[in-house]
Amino acid sequence: MTAAAGGPMRVVIVGAGFGGLEAARALAGAPVQLTILDRQNHHLFQPLLYQVATAALSPGDIAWPVRTIFRRQQNVTVLMAEVTGVDVAARIVHADGVAFPYDILVLATGATHSYFGRDDWARFAPGLKTIEDARAIRRHLLLAFERAEMASDEVERQRLLTFVVVGGGPTGVELAGAMAELARQALKREFRRVDPRRARIVLIEAGPRLLATFPEELSDYAAASLGRMGVEVRTQARVTECDAAGVSIGDERIDASTTVWAAGVVASQAGEWVGAERDRAGRVVVGPDMSLPGRPEIFVVGDLVTMKDRNGKPVPGNAPAAKQMGRYVGRVIAARARKAAAPAPFAYRHHGDLATIGRRSAAVDMGGFRLKGLLGWWFWGIAHVYYLIGFRSRVVVSFEWLWSYLTFQRGARLITRSASAPTPEERRADATPAAGG
Amino acid sequence: MTAAAGGPMRVVIVGAGFGGLEAARALAGAPVQLTILDRQNHHLFQPLLYQVATAALSPGDIAWPVRTIFRRQQNVTVLMAEVTGVDVAARIVHADGVAFPYDILVLATGATHSYFGRDDWARFAPGLKTIEDARAIRRHLLLAFERAEMASDEVERQRLLTFVVVGGGPTGVELAGAMAELARQALKREFRRVDPRRARIVLIEAGPRLLATFPEELSDYAAASLGRMGVEVRTQARVTECDAAGVSIGDERIDASTTVWAAGVVASQAGEWVGAERDRAGRVVVGPDMSLPGRPEIFVVGDLVTMKDRNGKPVPGNAPAAKQMGRYVGRVIAARARKAAAPAPFAYRHHGDLATIGRRSAAVDMGGFRLKGLLGWWFWGIAHVYYLIGFRSRVVVSFEWLWSYLTFQRGARLITRSASAPTPEERRADATPAAGG
Known part of the structure; x- marks a missing residue:
């Protein structure tokens, strides 16, 4: 240097x-x-990070060492x-x-x-930007089901099985949909004392509709699809309080084990x-x-x-x-x-917007060209596999999706200690041990 | 209950x-x-954990939720x-x-x-028993190469690129071999300032030979194979001191960034x-x-x-x-x-011992039947895939191995904060920032 x-x-x-x-x-x-x-040492394919958070993909499937990407480009030095x-x-x-x-x-x-000036909420409602975030949310979600199976109190059990997503953009929509599928399909026959299908998933959006940048038709479709999957969609609702035991929307209280922040x-x-x-x-x-x-x-x-x-x-x-x-x-x-002429000013070209909602359901808006449902879902899947880096990830992600599609299962349901700090759920658990069984 | x-x-x-x-x-x-x-919520296939520690496999490839395994066995309740x-x-x-x-x-x-009464060494030389261990070692190993690329001091650089494995049983042998392959093959063209092939890997065993439970012929083969891969094999050597900057064998000091404990x-x-x-x-x-x-x-x-x-x-x-x-x-x-007659007393049947050393190299002893080299390696690979749980893991692990075999690359080279405590390397780095570049 x-x-x-x-x-x-x-x-x-x-x-x-x-x-x-x-x-x-x-x-x-x-x-x-x-x-x-x-x-970080890796480039992360953030659009699929919600699938790591909901146990469908492993972190290694959507992240690649930066220096591997540039191994053949000799004018690049990569430093972490x-x-x-x-x-x-x-x-x-x-x-x-x-x-x-x-x-x-x-x-x-x-x-x-952005927590809109309430950065203290970050510890209760993590965002989804890094692999550590995704792993912490995954741990949190899966641990809630495990704790519910151990719990003896019905109110506590329902709180454990309540999940809140704040923010109705593509990340929030995709996350809420994936959480619903995790609870209603992947986990359904695996518990003996609780029924994971009873999990309550609430998606909170401050604006008047989900997917605000999409055409209204697709916003309506997304809300209806999520509704069918059992997600409570709450638009024009603003979170006014957030703590380890849930969130408040004005006077309404939602007791929840897990809150994920996907707003601002x-x-x-x-x-x-x-x-x-x-x-x-x-x-x-x-x-x-x-x-x-x-x-x-x-x-x-x-x-x-x-x-x-x-x-x-x-x-x-x-x-x-x-x-x-x-x-x-x-x-x-x-x-x-090269002392050549400068290119013309930058002009952004909008190709479109994509969001997947769940199994066989996605919203695609490519200018005049709109897709919903199964076709949109295929389009979404192929586009995302195409943009992954390298043959290995494309094969592994395609296979994981095919396998999940056929079996309704998830390949990476690991609870591991990935965050340096205990989750709010863990902090609460330390304070109030589960009652006898 | x-x-x-x-x-x-x-x-x-x-x-x-x-x-x-x-x-x-x-x-x-x-x-x-x-x-x-x-x-934990998962059953772990420990025999392949060293491949997670050396970035070849993802944790999700070798771990499965216990409750998924028993979803159809109705007399089982699984609790974390x-x-x-x-x-x-x-x-x-x-x-x-x-x-x-x-x-x-x-x-x-x-x-x-076992740290033989020196449990204080555990923080400097982690073992390899859980996914958290494997991820911490992976982070540690990969971070050492990144830090070496940043370092300006040649002595520090060599220390960063020195890795010690304590214990010459199957885990130690497999780990040392995998580390050598990582340094000499997977990383080789990716750095601009250091040559990862110069990494020093030392395998320390207190007894007279590696793989003590195997026939001597296979122990000799393992030592020779590791030697060809550039691993320094030190038998009849006992670690007498272990700290954040390396280990001592009596009067001899080995400055190292990473020490992994696979003994006792x-x-x-x-x-x-x-x-x-x-x-x-x-x-x-x-x-x-x-x-x-x-x-x-x-x-x-x-x-x-x-x-x-x-x-x-x-x-x-x-x-x-x-x-x-x-x-x-x-x-x-x-x-x-069932109030039936009790089975005869337990009798252990020894089927054999297996250890892989590296690419196309393994030691297999199945009673009279011994294999080395390429054949042993195939036998080892097929046996391990066979014992994985479920179709998904078998496909994914087989594909990852095939891909690594053909490309010499590793699929899960992620540095993430997986341990709650900083690694010794991080503690040192905090104390002595890298010099100007």
């Missing part, structure tokens, strides 16, 4: 999500010296390190006590869920590091070439960015948008490194 | 390892009311609960604050590695619960029908037991022996429940 005057342009990419990965790939063969920094700050004037990134000088910096550190957006800190202009969610305002105004050597991509498309609609914070931005920025940098 | 005078015989099995599982299966259809208690003690006089098992009365008790809680045996506490006679390793002495002398209602199976076979050789603490004992005890209990 020594500064080489006249040597190849040094490009540092922070974050190996969809945006960072595509930027680096677009620089294959370009005369640059690329360093990718990420605090956590960035702590950027010295914009000196053009240096600080990560784990090491200084990385850059000529070009790409920030692709993403966003997470708050950007990661990267905007602060470089002193960029940000919106209320911390997302960075960028120029037409995705660089910071007045800082042409700093680019920002993915859901860390706030921007509008040509129709004045906000660009969504999803994987396809992040990939388009990453690819575009890679091309801008490659042009600069 | 109410005592029903005249109702079916209440059998409580503690532990869902190989022994407990077989006992419960042998009681299918018997007029008993079975309760299986385990502190940690046993804290047994009231032998009142015939009650206490688990998580709940009392479980029994007519028959089967203890199958297994054994773990110490039984779990269950012998104490029932006040049984135990050997120095805490293993329980049982009568000819595997029950406690003077306590015909308490049976003990698996590596919690110390016993000799007909030739006066100790029965090994492995999966086949545990399964034979479990099956036998199940038959004894079924006979009692």
